[in-house]
Amino acid sequence: MTDREQRTPFYGVLMILVALGAAMAVSYYGPAWFRVTVYLLAVMLIVVGGVMTFRDYSR
Helix, strand or coil: CCHHHHHHHHHHHHHHHHHHHHHHHCCCCCCHHHHHHHHHHHHHHHHHHHHHHCCCCCC
16 A cells, blocks of 8 residues: 555545534524535535545555
8 A cells, every 4th residue: 555545544534524624613603605605515525535535445
């Protein structure tokens, strides 16, 4: 396993945590359009982070 392959799951988890933190930060404050935008970006970031985290390098 290369160094890059070992860092990929870490970056995936980091992306998920950032997305969840951003969604929590705007959950009560700010205009509705901004919250919806952040939620949509958070969902996309969580999906990409999940793929990076659980990608199988056993090939």
